[in-house]
Amino acid sequence: MTTTSTGELTPLTAISTSGLTKRFRGGQLAVDHVDLAVPDGSVYGFLGPNGSGKTTTIRMLLGLAFPTGGSAALLGVGMPDGATQVLHRVGSLVEGPAFYPFLTGLDNLARYDAADRTADPKTARTRIDTALDRVGLLSAAKKRYRHYSLGMKQRLAIASGLLRPRELIILDEPTNGLDPQGTREVRALIRQIAADGTTVFVSSHLLAEVEQICTHVGVMRSGRLVFQGSLPELRRTGAARVTVQTADPEAAVKVLTALGLADVRTSPASDAALAPADAASAPAGAPGSGPAQGFAEASAVLGDAAPERICAELVQAGVGVRGFAVTSPSLEDLFVGLTGEGFDV
Amino acid sequence: MYRFFASELRLVFGRRRNLLLLAVTAVFPLVIGIALRLAAPHPQGGGGGGGGTGAAFFDQLAGNGVFLTFIALSSLLILVLPVVVAVVAGDSVAGEAGYGTLRYLLAVPAGRTRLLAVKFGVIVTFGLCATFIVSAVALVAGAALFPVGPVTLLSGTTVSLPDGLLRLLFVTLYVAAAMAALGAIGLAVSTMTEHAIGAIATVMILVVASEVVDNVPQLAAAGPYLPTHWWLSFDSLLRVPVDTSTLLRGLLSFAAYALLFGSFAWARFTSADVTS
Numbered sequence A: 001m002t003t004t005s006t007g008e009l010t011p012l013t014a015i016s017t018s019g020l021t022k023r024f025r026g027g028q029l030a031v032d033h034v035d036l037a038v039p040d041g042s043v044y045g046f047l048g049p050n051g052s053g054k055t056t057t058i059r060m061l062l063g064l065a066f067p068t069g070g071s072a073a074l075l076g077v078g079m080p081d082g083a084t085q086v087l088h089r090v091g092s093l094v095e096g097p098a099f100y101p102f103l104t105g106l107d108n109l110a111r112y113d114a115a116d117r118t119a120d121p122k123t124a125r126t127r128i129d130t131a132l133d134r135v136g137l138l139s140a141a142k143k144r145y146r147h148y149s150l151g152m153k154q155r156l157a158i159a160s161g162l163l164r165p166r167e168l169i170i171l172d173e174p175t176n177g178l179d180p181q182g183t184r185e186v187r188a189l190i191r192q193i194a195a196d197g198t199t200v201f202v203s204s205h206l207l208a209e210v211e212q213i214c215t216h217v218g219v220m221r222s223g224r225l226v227f228q229g230s231l232p233e234l235r236r237t238g239a240a241r242v243t244v245q246t247a248d249p250e251a252a253v254k255v256l257t258a259l260g261l262a263d264v265r266t267s268p269a270s271d272a273a274l275a276p277a278d279a280a281s282a283p284a285g286a287p288g289s290g291p292a293q294g295f296a297e298a299s300a301v302l303g304d305a306a307p308e309r310i311c312a313e314l315v316q317a318g319v320g321v322r323g324f325a326v327t328s329p330s331l332e333d334l335f336v337g338l339t340g341e342g343f344d345v
Numbered sequence B: 001m002y003r004f005f006a007s008e009l010r011l012v013f014g015r016r017r018n019l020l021l022l023a024v025t026a027v028f029p030l031v032i033g034i035a036l037r038l039a040a041p042h043p044q045g046g047g048g049g050g051g052g053t054g055a056a057f058f059d060q061l062a063g064n065g066v067f068l069t070f071i072a073l074s075s076l077l078i079l080v081l082p083v084v085v086a087v088v089a090g091d092s093v094a095g096e097a098g099y100g101t102l103r104y105l106l107a108v109p110a111g112r113t114r115l116l117a118v119k120f121g122v123i124v125t126f127g128l129c130a131t132f133i134v135s136a137v138a139l140v141a142g143a144a145l146f147p148v149g150p151v152t153l154l155s156g157t158t159v160s161l162p163d164g165l166l167r168l169l170f171v172t173l174y175v176a177a178a179m180a181a182l183g184a185i186g187l188a189v190s191t192m193t194e195h196a197i198g199a200i201a202t203v204m205i206l207v208v209a210s211e212v213v214d215n216v217p218q219l220a221a222a223g224p225y226l227p228t229h230w231w232l233s234f235d236s237l238l239r240v241p242v243d244t245s246t247l248l249r250g251l252l253s254f255a256a257y258a259l260l261f262g263s264f265a266w267a268r269f270t271s272a273d274v275t276s
Helices: A054-061 A083-089 A105-115 A121-134 A150-161 A180-195 A207-211 A231-237 A249-258 A307-316 A331-339 B002-014 B016-039 B053-061 B067-076 B080-099 B101-107 B112-145 B161-190 B196-214 B217-225 B231-238 B244-269
Strands: A013-023 A029-034 A037-039 A043-047 A069-074 A077-079 A090-093 A168-172 A199-204 A216-221 A224-230 A241-246 A262-268 A296-301 A321-327
Touching: A013 A054, A013 A199, A029 A054, A029 A069, A037 A199, A037 A216, A043 A054, A043 A207, A054 A069, A054 A168, A054 A199, A077 A083, A083 A090, A090 A150, A090 B101, A105 A121, A105 A150, A105 B002, A105 B101, A121 A150, A150 A168, A150 A180, A180 A199, A199 A207, A207 A331, A216 A231, A216 A331, A224 A231, A224 A331, A231 A331, A241 A249, A241 A307, A249 A262, A249 A296, A249 A307, A307 A321, B002 B016, B002 B112, B016 B067, B016 B080, B016 B112, B053 B067, B067 B080, B067 B112, B067 B161, B067 B231, B080 B101, B080 B112, B080 B161, B080 B196, B101 B112, B112 B161, B112 B244, B161 B196, B161 B231, B161 B244, B196 B217, B217 B244, B231 B244
Parallel strands: A029 A224, A043 A199, A043 A216, A090 A168, A168 A199
Antiparallel strands: A013 A029, A013 A037, A013 A069, A069 A077, A216 A224, A241 A296, A241 A321, A262 A296
């Protein structure tokens, strides 16, 4: 469940959901009691593997799908009932761009703008041009959508979310199918939008894509929100570990346990960070290799203990220390740890 | 609301496919007129075939070109006009779902009820337009190919040409009302799928099935409740006095179908998840 307590929701919550649940008619639980709290002004990365319920959640936020349980609110207005009152303050890109192929980019945007009863028709052309300009499509405005490249299509979809000043932008996988160049462009665009004070809610199945721009993240796994908080908070969940490479791991374990460290483990020596230069000559990592056969590792959560002291204690206890390291997991490791590897569905 | 409606109208009337449909409806009365003119070169000739309600019009055509409009409307009501309406109505929501534009329209937010109302308005306008094209082209072709003058109605009474044209206007509006009811059926079907072609085919199957059942004598009891049963009853307007009871029953049938399927479309569209 959520790691950070949402406690009391401040009024400055761009998106909030409580127990949001979607069970499909077939019985499949796509979204399972999700409690989102997206702070106003944040860039919130909504992460999770494909099929973890991100898009279904976004569809419920936008009033496209109806929840089977719980509630959701955008900018403090309940959804889906408040859809017509609040959605004009929200820009969105859901599951890829969708436009009429036989219309030009300009006409497609004009059409969406005409559907907005609160948009001022007198400023429509200026607003459309501004939006196209922001995504760098002004010169392709009169080109038919059919002839757009994938990246241009994606950018046009983002432009449709920028037709008027928005307080919140919801972007579902905005970099899907883009080349690295396009991905960088979209990332720069998101930064710009956020710099204007707009809250950005961006989903992705790749942490690396949003890591650089997000202030907050929520991680989905099999329909559940398994983590929510700021990036530093996510980093803190990854406890640093101390790893000792030695020929006598059992003795090392005794020392580490005596020091009161948590989660003490042994494993065959890996070629990880502290692999010695001559690792190739050691029978490291051989399946079933016991301590007698060569070097192995003992590791534990570092906690508040000082690494120097651990090392000293090990030496004092007569443990032959071949390698000693303190490692912190990367965000990617934490992400994979939260979402699991391989396929969920 | 007006801006959205105008934008959707421009979209539907700007699509090449739809313009082609309107062009086809315009060609038919022309072809029928020329064929009949060639088949009946002498003003007193009986005209070339046709059955049912149409037969009475064929006899009158040789004497008055205005009757080409009624012949064209009754001929095109069998298939061509329903196809035109079915295409636009079946495509209305299903097409948006197919392209994925539906989710963006709803996120704008267009409003589900409002979107449905605009779509229905566009369908009705398109049907009205198609019907008037048939009448207008047939009237011009009829006037060019046959003599025009005071109109001898089906009841044998002769009325002045302006009176006859006024009746033609009401006949056209009556047919447009029939097409509006069919449009409501198409709209309802369209909310149930994201495959426009499936929705269009379904509407056409319904039309043909209704016409077939209407022609089986053993099923005559069901006739008045069929969606297509009253379509050709516009001939009630071509009698003195006007057969108002038949006419009203027809209009009541159209209103009932529009209301029934309109409500169904609304109930479905405002409660279903948009998954496309």
